[in-house]
Amino acid sequence: MGENGFEKWVLTVTAQTPTNIAVIKYWGKRDETLILPINDSISVTLDPNHLCTTTTVAVSPSFEQDRMWLNGKELSLSQGRYQSVLREIRSRATDFEDKEKNIKITKKDWGKLHLHIASYNNFPTAAGLASSAAGLACFVFALAKLMNVKEDESKLSAIARQGSGSACRSLFGGFVKWIMGKDEDGSDSVAVQLADEKHWDDLVIIIAVVSSRQKETSSTSGMRESVETSLLLQHRAKEVVPERIKQMEEAIASRDFASFTQLTCADSNQFHAVCLDTCPPIFYMNDTSHRIISCVEKWNRSEETPQVAYTFDAGPNAVMIARDRKSAAQLLQRLLFYFPPNSDIDLNSYILGDKSILQGAGIHGKNDIEALPTPPEMKDAQKYRGDVSYFICTRPGRGPVVISDVSQSLLNPETGLPK
Ligand SMILES: Nc1ncnc2c1ncn2[C@@H]1O[C@H](COP(=O)(O)OP(=O)(O)OP(=O)(O)O)[C@@H](O)[C@H]1O
Numbered sequence: 001m002g003e004n005g006f007e008k009w010v011l012t013v014t015a016q017t018p019t020n021i022a023v024i025k026y027w028g029k030r031d032e033t034l035i036l037p038i039n040d041s042i043s044v045t046l047d048p049n050h051l052c053t054t055t056t057v058a059v060s061p062s063f064e065q066d067r068m069w070l071n072g073k074e075l076s077l078s079q080g081r082y083q084s085v086l087r088e089i090r091s092r093a094t095d096f097e098d099k100e101k102n103i104k105i106t107k108k109d110w111g112k113l114h115l116h117i118a119s120y121n122n123f124p125t126a127a128g129l130a131s132s133a134a135g136l137a138c139f140v141f142a143l144a145k146l147m148n149v150k151e152d153e154s155k156l157s158a159i160a161r162q163g164s165g166s167a168c169r170s171l172f173g174g175f176v177k178w179i180m181g182k183d184e185d186g187s188d189s190v191a192v193q194l195a196d197e198k199h200w201d202d203l204v205i206i207i208a209v210v211s212s213r214q215k216e217t218s219s220t221s222g223m224r225e226s227v228e229t230s231l232l233l234q235h236r237a238k239e240v241v242p243e244r245i246k247q248m249e250e251a252i253a254s255r256d257f258a259s260f261t262q263l264t265c266a267d268s269n270q271f272h273a274v275c276l277d278t279c280p281p282i283f284y285m286n287d288t289s290h291r292i293i294s295c296v297e298k299w300n301r302s303e304e305t306p307q308v309a310y311t312f313d314a315g316p317n318a319v320m321i322a323r324d325r326k327s328a329a330q331l332l333q334r335l336l337f338y339f340p341p342n343s344d345i346d347l348n349s350y351i352l353g354d355k356s357i358l359q360g361a362g363i364h365g366k367n368d369i370e371a372l373p374t375p376p377e378m379k380d381a382q383k384y385r386g387d388v389s390y391f392i393c394t395r396p397g398r399g400p401v402v403i404s405d406v407s408q409s410l411l412n413p414e415t416g417l418p419k
């Protein structure tokens, strides 16, 4: 290992990884431990400038056990999923040498050395914004870099998959497909990139973080119950998704927004229909979610061609994908008309992310929100003030990167403890 006799060195790597939103949903496993799905899925990676996980991993002979801190609080790594991922990564570690620092770690050493991991999500954790996807992908990506794992992103995706299914799609930017695979050991259940983030860069994504008090069923247990009880899920996985995957791949390749929207909305609605078809039924969307669907559907129908796609994961938050900046501005006007902020909230904390969309919508202050006209396609002018906590404006984004700027490390380079 270290050859300086003192064994005091700490070696660190910091990485940043995006989150993703599925447009053809993963819902249901055929293997719970390996996390193998019952159908393929497709996602869009979200811009890490607005939603991302940053993780620093460190190794040192002075560490006495594996430890992890999430958003500054220590959490246990004893959970089966973290253990599977750590085992898989360690088994692929290769020799590492830093002559300058006089550090040498052999493949065998990696099995004995302990790790410190500190991670930070720049958005709320466990709020239905897929923190587990970005988090587990970053965990795997950063450790793979530290341990000199020489496998490509698809191979790493098969490891991230064992931490959380949707995490495997966060190993790539742009548009990503998780191929369900056939092998029993899961080696062919991997993510691949369909197109990078520049392929369709007109798209603008607006997320409505919907206020919700109720505790939701976790994705893991929800999908287990659906597999056990929903006949609609069997039909969906066998008959519906395979066809939709083909059509979605074509829609993305040809930037066909009308087909993209039709498929995205239909698939989100079918996923929530499966939840209702589960016994006992699972309700992820709430009244606000339904109002957002209705607003987008009415607007799309009033236009010659669809302007916005919507999709909802295992929670009430809406993710809306607009055709371009102009339609995103018009969407934001509609959303702010129906869901103006409470009086104690300022505009700056109500619209997060790419605030330039606000300018496009002609909204410079809260007064402009109050002055918004009723959207022409709507007769109902009722407002639902405070039903949305905040909006995030973003776009399709890039995949994981290593951050070489040491000032961004979350662990102290001397002690290996959180800064
Ligand atoms: N940065 C991270 N590093 C490692 N693990 C993380 C990280 N962020 C989240 N997690 C793990 O994911 C869990 C939260 O996942 P959960 O599925 O409940 O919420 P979510 O992913 O934010 O929402 P959803 O899956 O509904 O979109 C955390 O309790 C933690 O175990």
Ligand SMILES: C[C@@](O)(CCOP(=O)(O)OP(=O)(O)O)CC(=O)O
Pocket (backbone or CB within 6 Å): 021, 022, 024, 025, 026, 027, 035, 041, 132, 163, 164, 165, 166, 167, 219, 220, 313, 314
């Ligand atoms: C509705 C979804 O977001 C479900 C995500 O499920 P998870 O990946 O969170 O579940 P586990 O594999 O059990 O960790 C749809 C999707 O992302 O495809």
